Amino acid sequence: MSLLHHAVRREPFEVLSCFRAELYACMTARADALFELADALLCTDGPVRTLVDLALAPEHRRGHGALYGGLNQGRIDVARLRRALAGVPLPRAADGRLVLAVDVSPWLRPDASTCADRAFCHTFGRGEGKHQMVPGWPYSVVAALESGRTSWTAVLDAVRLQPGADVAAVTTVQIREVVERLIAAGQWKPGNPKILVVLDAGYDAPRIAHLLAGLPVQILGRLRSDRVMRRPAPSRDEFALAHPKGGRPPKHGGEFVFGDPTTWGPEQAVTTTDTRLYGKATAQAWDRLHPRLTRRAAWLDHGGPLPLIEGTVIRLVVEKLPSGGVNKPVWLWWSGADSTAADVDRCWQSFLRRFDIEHTFRLFKQTLGWTRPRLRNSEAADRWTWLVIAAYAQLRLARPLAADLRRPWERPAEPNRLTPARVRRGFRNLRTKTGTPAGAPKPSLPGPGRPPGSKNRHPATRHDVGRVLATGEAYSRPAHHKVGTKPRRTR
Template identity: 30%
Template sequence: MTIPGKSRPFAKTLKERTYEHSPSPLGDLPVTVGYGYSTLAWIPEAQGSWALPLLHERITSWDSPISQAVQQLSSVSSHLPSRALSLWDSEYGCAPFVNQTAEFPVDKLMRLRSNLCLWGRPAAYGGRGRPKVHGDKFKLNDPMTWSSPVQQIEMDDPTLGKVRVQVWHNYHFRLSPTHPMSVLLVERLTTDDFTRISKPMWLAFTGLSMPTVTEVWRLYLRRFAIDHWYRFAKNRRPWTVPALSTPDQCDRWSDLMPIVTWQLWLARQLVAQRPLPWQKSQVKLTPGRVAQSFGSILALLGTPACPPKLRGKSPGWTKGRKRRPRIRYPVVKKGFSRPRKTAKKSP
């Protein structure tokens, strides 16, 4: 997942800042200036808010979220004991990501944007001309282009109410015709005032064996545990608090966040639950509850750090030493701009 981990719009001396999407921008546009991070995490439980980061890296100014995710998935998939199911946001539901990760020993379940257009399997070769690469058009926001679903079920979910799931097979992106996918449409049939969760959700599965229809869409909902981890790292852990001055310092500080999370996960059975007066007791402790009770373990372990030194008088700036202003770096704008069209001059 990619997220603007550190928003630094006023740090003009910080190198390699880029434009990042932000849900709470400073101005009118949902864009901020800072660093974006790509996190690949393991979701250990079927329910709950635990997400254990395996790789948590900054997206440099010369990389893109897709290329960073491909590198991370390549390095992690080679160490997995068995074939895993990876869950991806709509930013990765595209042909470049499917093409670059097709050989990795992992299954992928991706969310699709509702304005995409997919293509079916081409018809049999007629014997003349070049064989067709694409079949019928499947536009997600145009039901007139949909074929009859291969499978359709309706079920009652205890949280979302009545849900309908439709499945189509053998569809692909235009730029990845050799990698067919199974397409799923998940719709809530229960009407209420929450329009955000009433919108249909499009999913695409590519891999060896897709889970059953009744559970595959529920598996995708586990992806949102990474959102809980980001909120935990920002609110409960001081990830975005220090205003560091170099990219290397930001990387070293960000490396501590996965380490802290794994320590809390390993200590969840060792701490005694100490809820605050307004909190209810929990059977399975969340990361916040473990961090709240982690002080008892630190009291027993102690610390290898030296006691703080007494405050003294600073010598101040050396007399006669020249002050040099820090270098100001421009914001890096990723992507390529198309050249403007110029009118041809008549001879």
Template identity: 45%
Template sequence: MSIADCLCAVEPAGALSRFRRGYYACLYRRADAPFELTDAVLCADGPVRSLVELALEPEFRRGHGALYDAVNTGWVEISRLRALLATTPVPKDGEGRIVLAVDVTSWLRPDADTSPERRFCHVSGYGANTGQNVPGRPYSFVAAVEPGRTSWTTVLDAVRVRPGDDLTELTADQIREVHARLTRSGHLDQDDPELLVVLDSGYDATRLAWLLADLPVELVARVRSDRVYYDDPGEPAYRPKGGRPARHGRRLTLADPATWREADLRTRNDTRRYGAATAAGWDRMHQQLQRRGPWAGQHPASETPQPADRWTWLVIAAYTQLRLARPLAEDARRPWERPKPARKLSPTRVRRRFRHIRPGMPSPAEVRKPTTPGPGRPTGRRNTTRAPRPDVGQHHRHGADHDRTALSNPSRRG
């Protein structure tokens, strides 16, 4: 029996207890404070808008200084935590296929002038042409999605997109590593359907498919409405005056229906919310690849701000405990909310009950030891050390304006 089958056979309380013990084992330095900080995030009433206010939660038995030390100087073994996440139950669709969704979420920090390793993140506005680029830290997340309409996902990986990073190469490495971890944990077998990866229109799906050609995965990417594709030019034709054979056939512009040829596949389905939905597909179409940009270059290395990465993984560990506690929670609805069965509880309602579930779970963190605060800076002496102010997107890969554009915006011709 595989590891995944063994875990699925364990009752929900046992799965949550196992994850809490494994998560504590991933904390190598100042383990007690990060563990209690994660519980404080889960048991706090409402959104977490201030980090220091988590020190007021009863689940965090230490002072606010220990809270900042947990984020700034703690040590979370991310590789071990990634392997632990892969052993948790992973949802599958009706065909037994695992569906992964990949997307980028930006942690905007426009006023953090002294914070290094920021890059420009594209933020869309509500009106036309209202998007803007704001300094921040973008993170690429990989999560397994559940079938049907639900707010739950299974987060399996998160990587910070550094200045100068190629998002397509980074995404390909993420998918490859997640596939390997799911295979080692027993969620994927040779007889299982291929892994399905869903992407938004901001990704270069053509190049990503080329990078993952040796991996048994299927890519489904949303296509921008202004994309241009070409037919296969066929056999090279004889040219009396010589010249290079044509590389591209007939042009197909998605925004111009007059350029569409007869579709090779056409389907029509009736939906409950949007009425009739039709889809057309054309086989053996390709994009015109440019001999510059991401198709030619090298991948530079750079340092990462550890506190931001550490806090991101603490939140991922908190959300995973929330997902595992889903079968144990009762409906704690507000008087104006509709009742829901236990299997359809939202993450918000499960979080309301986590404070009552937590006492029955193991808590490896030790009780706080009595300490004496340090002397601090002498009275009357000011801090004369000026913090550096690094430039935003200072590491460039494809030209001086590479990080001043959207995070992932491949050209319309690929």
């Protein structure tokens, strides 16, 4: 191996070693057990089925009692771990811009009546493809996206949503804290392009953009196809010309109805791109459109006059779908103004890259076994979640170092193009070079446990699902979660 090859590999190896040392420092209690559990998660062959299988891995030198003790009684300095994740090299778009995706993934626990803090999680595709609300722990995850064809993301944060939480408010606080950590870590500096935050349907993109005003971010969110936007109000001269007798000037202009092409008017920008999966993709953009807000729901307690949150509406139509389903237009709302053809292309292509976070969730659940443990305590679930995130971050940092240990029927992959599962196959070889900061286990004897034949005199408490909120108020299911409701025209 040449000296040049050694020099190229040295920097990623040092970054991985430094992150492992920082991860160990973030574990303030039961650090050895937690760190070796993360190593077992990285080095075990095949998908993770149970925690006991991880206890049998050679990298986990302790018994299964220490494994559960680390999850139940251990402590992780999450704030320090979040700063460590924000400080490692992050993927960027072609123009050097950071693109963040936010989405919620549930840890379903429908039969765990002894688990507290469960909420109703939105699921789709369970039981004849119907919309269902299943009890579980929903987690809001923020990840940085890469450009091009890839299944890699850089997970930066995860927050468990409390029952009845305001998703928009929690997401706003989460994005604000992530952006502030990125700025503190030097990932964004004045003069750089603004950070683009991509949201899927279900998020109130205009409201989040209003709450994040002042930060160097732009919001891009998907809208329902039955929405109605408003144009800017006419100027005083235009109003006086149209109404010579005077009157009260309007606050909003004409309607822009998504389902009525006669209300659209001329576009500000139109682009057409040939794609590999979707064929010809056509994007139309209309500038300076805003939703008409009313004093209800999230804006009920807003002080002062309601704001006018202007943005750009983008309509994306593709020639075909890879799955062969019904081809419907996708409506996007971007918080930027004066959009150009380059802005429109960047927005819809970034939105398509948002689906990479779904690959990350699939890896977490099917390969790393994120939702496999049957933990009772929600705090233990949070610790396990952060261990999975830390393990995935090590896989991403080891991406340029891992060898392609492919099976005979798999195609060879180019350097630095391995999937996360294939990087995990060779992580055991890298671990022997990085070493482990965890101390050797001390000899001990198992505890006596409960005497044989005795009954459990302290049964676990049963908890209802999302019935009482953190504020003490009773839980009521949102109207759009009730069966039989129809989409309504939103102004």
